Amino acid sequence: MDTRAINIESGETVISIRGLKKAFDNNIVLRGIDIDMLKGENIAVLGRSGSGKSVLIKIISGLLKQDSGTVKVLGQEVEELTEEALRELRLKIGFSFQSSALYDSMNVKENLAFPLVRNKLSLTQKEINIAVESVLHDVGLSQTIQQMPSELSGGQRKRIGIARTLIMKPEIMLYDEPTSGLDPMTCIEINNLIIKVQQQYNASAIIITHDLTCAKNTANKVTMIIDGKFLVPGSFEEIFNAKNTNTSSFYDYNFINSK
Amino acid sequence: MKEDSDVSDIVPEKKYVISYEVDLFFTGLYSVYKFIGRFFKELFSLPFEFKEIINQCYQVGYKSLPLISLTGFITGIVFTKQSRPSLAEFGASSWLPSLISIAIIRALAPLVTALIAAGKVGSNMGAELGSMKVTEQIDAMEVSGTKPFKFLVVTRITAITLMLPILVLYTGLIGMIGSYLNIHQNELTSFTAFFNSALKSISFLDITASIFKALIYGFTIGAAGCYQGYHATNGTKGVGKAANAAVVISMFMIFVEEMVIVQVVNTIR
Numbered sequence: 167m168d169t170r171a172i173n174i175e176s177g178e179t180v181i182s183i184r185g186l187k188k189a190f191d192n193n194i195v196l197r198g199i200d201i202d203m204l205k206g207e208n209i210a211v212l213g214r215s216g217s218g219k220s221v222l223i224k225i226i227s228g229l230l231k232q233d234s235g236t237v238k239v240l241g242q243e244v245e246e247l248t249e250e251a252l253r254e255l256r257l258k259i260g261f262s263f264q265s266s267a268l269y270d271s272m273n274v275k276e277n278l279a280f281p282l283v284r285n286k287l288s289l290t291q292k293e294i295n296i297a298v299e300s301v302l303h304d305v306g307l308s309q310t311i312q313q314m315p316s317e318l319s320g321g322q323r324k325r326i327g328i329a330r331t332l333i334m335k336p337e338i339m340l341y342d343e344p345t346s347g348l349d350p351m352t353c354i355e356i357n358n359l360i361i362k363v364q365q366q367y368n369a370s371a372i373i374i375t376h377d378l379t380c381a382k383n384t385a386n387k388v389t390m391i392i393d394g395k396f397l398v399p400g401s402f403e404e405i406f407n408a409k410n411t412n413t414s415s416f417y418d419y420n421f422i423n424s425k
Numbered sequence: 426m427k428e429d430s431d432v433s434d435i436v437p438e439k440k441y442v443i444s445y446e447v448d449l450f451f452t453g454l455y456s457v458y459k460f461i462g463r464f465f466k467e468l469f470s471l472p473f474e475f476k477e478i479i480n481q482c483y484q485v486g487y488k489s490l491p492l493i494s495l496t497g498f499i500t501g502i503v504f505t506k507q508s509r510p511s512l513a514e515f516g517a518s519s520w521l522p523s524l525i526s527i528a529i530i531r532a533l534a535p536l537v538t539a540l541i542a543a544g545k546v547g548s549n550m551g552a553e554l555g556s557m558k559v560t561e562q563i564d565a566m567e568v569s570g571t572k573p574f575k576f577l578v579v580t581r582i583t584a585i586t587l588m589l590p591i592l593v594l595y596t597g598l599i600g601m602i603g604s605y606l607n608i609h610q611n612e613l614t615s616f617t618a619f620f621n622s623a624l625k626s627i628s629f630l631d632i633t634a635s636i637f638k639a640l641i642y643g644f645t646i647g648a649a650g651c652y653q654g655y656h657a658t659n660g661t662k663g664v665g666k667a668a669n670a671a672v673v674i675s676m677f678m679i680f681v682e683e684m685v686i687v688q689v690v691n692t693i694r
Binding site: 281 | 566
């Protein structure tokens with residue numbers, strides 16, 4: 167497997183955001199975000215804590231409403247969708263939460279089967295079992311099938327969280343801090359998994375991260391939220407070779423091994 | 426879009442303390458109104474989640490039986506022991522079964538069961554949903570195409586509303602058995618004589634009113650527990666606060682409802 171994200175030059179736009187603004191009370195978080203994401207493309211979004219990175223992907227998935235601006239996902243404007251249409255759209259979006267958000271009361275198998283049981287009513291138990299085993303194999307955790315979330319390590323929880331979204335074969339993946347709180351070796355495993363998802367599922371992804379190694383290895387384009395706005399997205403080198411105090415302080419803090 | 430995020434996002438401006446508190450109270454009241462309205466709207470919409478309702482009935486009903494049994498039994502014994510001296514003073518010990526049955530069926534069984542359920546089931550709902558909320562499990566459900574309100578809230582409120590009347594009747598029966606054992610020990614009254622005397626004093630209205638009360642209490646416990654849990658914030662502290670508020674609010678509401686229902690039933694009687 168290639169350990170770098172596939173380069174995407176052109177194609178269908180899967181996410182299009184224009185003039186996105188969001189505030190919580192008097193705290194203005196997003197002040198006008200514009201971005202287009204192509205099919206199969208991975209975009210890493212960097213930024214300081216509290217800069218609105220997670221808010222951005224929650225707005226994309228319809229968990230939060232924007233104050234103004236438009237968010238089009240797979241050609242549909244999220245804010246204008248009916249409850250049922252939004253539910254249908256969400257089935258095409260995989261959301262990997264920072265906390266993994268595994269259901270505590272269910273074991274790994276039940277966690278993975280949950281989206282299928284709820285949404286693919288025509289599937290038999292045997293078909294569900296096959297899908298669960300296949301996706302667990304993809305994330306390299308077949309042995310954990312009967313374990314409870316509390317028995318898993320942080321890295322395993324992240325991978326199971328990603329597997330739970332992959333089982334629905336999403337067209338878009340939204341990763342919220344996929345490598346936060348993990349050791350470097352586990353981070354590499356997660357990075358490889360993100361690339362594998364891009365290659366195997368041809369899914370586009372927005373990767374919210376502080377981890378520059380993750381951004382460098384998993385994304386085609388990198389951008390940064392500064393004062394509620396995006397830097398013009400570019401390759402990792404374009405962003406960090408430009409003399410910008412915000413990006414250089416980010417870069418200086420992270421020790422980057424170019425390999 | 427999440428419907429009640431609109432409501433919980435409404436925070437009045439903290440300009441003047443009194444008006445802020447008044448605003449907060451009415452905003453909270455409106456939020457509860459929206460929550461209950463959403464419950465009834467989703468209760469009658471597809472999918473009906475029968476499997477999860479049955480699972481919740483098992484959780485709140487069957488798993489509460491040991492505690493309810495013990496409490497009901499002790500209530501029957503203690504109330505009989507406490508009532509005997511007063512009746513004996515007037516030579517009216519033979520009225521004990523009637524007195525006990527009226528007290529247990531009309532008031533003690535619904536009230537004791539509801540208070541136990543508020544403590545056990547209400548706090549559990551507040552803590553469980555609160556924990557799911559703060560660890561983003563509810564959001565995860567939402568983005569995976571499931572309606573978390575329907576799956577988590579509607580099923581729980583429905584289950585406790587359906588199960589509480591059954592638990593109340595069960596508590597009544599266990600309380601009467603406890604009472605009978607105490608009376609039998611002291612007055613050697615036979616089982617048949619005790620229950621004949623006890624049942625003669627109870628009317629159809631008494632039983633209907635108890636079941637009606639249990640339905641209302643069950644809904645109150647479920648709604649308070651789920652509302653607090655579903656709106657929990659601020660991590661583990663918020664979970665504890667949600668569990669605590671679920672118990673306090675449901676217990677308070679149960680006493681208020683008891684007072685109102687007793688007035689209404691006495692008017693009908």
